[in-house]
Amino acid sequence: MASIDTAGGDSGHKKGPGVKKAKKLSTRVDMTPMVDLGFLLITFFIFTATMSSPKAMDLRMPKDVKDPKQQNEAKESGALTILLGKGNQVYYYEGKLDEKASQFTPTTWKGIRDEIIKKKQDVISRHQHDYNQPDSECKKRQESAKKDGDPDWADACKDRDFVVIIKPDQDATYKNTVDILDEMKINQVKTYAMVKIFPIEYDMIKQTEAGSGIK
């Protein structure tokens, strides 16, 4: 490419001796290095650009109220309490924990989803509309679902009594907390609350952990 023209001579020149005929150089440039570099950059930018962009998850916490009269009470029949322990462990019980804590059950992350779905179905099957009451919550919920364009708006209030109470303990990780909040969203649980764990529940977790050897 960059060779020096040494073949010149004055033989057969029309323009006379001493006038060198310029060698016709091709105007084509070798594009290969440029294309190489181009693709290198493309791969680089593809790899950096597809890095998953962070997303935001909404979390609303209730105001701390000291007065027990102002606190919301969950209906026992519709309550499911989920406890998060050490080493990604999940425990749950339905309703109110009795003195022997007999309903306390350890489960897995897969199992807790099934449990939530089962409990939700159970609450829905026992639901009765409260249309005859003056301030019917069923009607309110149905109306707001209708406004959102839900074709099944009539079912909107059926899970009204379903409440999930989430209690992470001292050893639970933040990931577990987000995962369980996510589970609420995945299963469309409308009412849930994050509550501080009771000592008796913490003791139960400790016992189970000691029994199954979780460190």
Place this chain on the structure above:
Amino acid sequence: MPSVKMPRKSTDTDMTPFVDVAFLILSFFIMATKFKPPEPVTITTPNSVSSQDLPADDAVMVTIDTANRVFFSVLAEKDKTIFDDVIKKVGTIRNITFSNDQIMNFRKTFAVGVPFSQLPSLLSLEPENQTASSQAGIPVMDTLDNQLVTWIQAAKEVYRDRQKGLKYLIKGDGESKYPTFEAVVSAFKLNDEFKYNLVTSLENAPTGSALDIANRKGLKIDK
């Protein structure tokens, strides 16, 4: 018999359109790429099905790292004077006087993770020397002196004075423990703030779940 002569075709193909497209893609990616700002600590956020975008400006971010250290940062790229107001406000609340250099340094400080007693010395350092490893985290576990409350209060008051909305982001590492998160939330609660955004990475809703069905019905879940 005369043999049929196949015309010789050049094996060279014209690469020009191909190269054109390649460079078009290249320029698209260059334009679309947004580089992440440097982070004081690397945080691996948990996954969630939430698909809301993260507010990038006019927000307060509380970061919790693997060692349960808490960092505070203000996200205000458009109006840098907010940084000055926040740090001055913190000074007024906590009776700390900052020099002009220290106030200017706060603009470039990516995140603060020290107790107030060490804050002036942190701000005296050049931003590149404010390494995260030398910071112990904002003390939050002491219920009587949860120092994050002051930071949030300062930011909240500055934004209120400017009549601008402020968003609260909590970016926790998946491995951090729940009590730290609880303490951060209680710091927000003490400031009468009850709505936060948790920073997560996207994952898809499991097929057949209630959310999946609702999404297919075209319902808007994130309200």
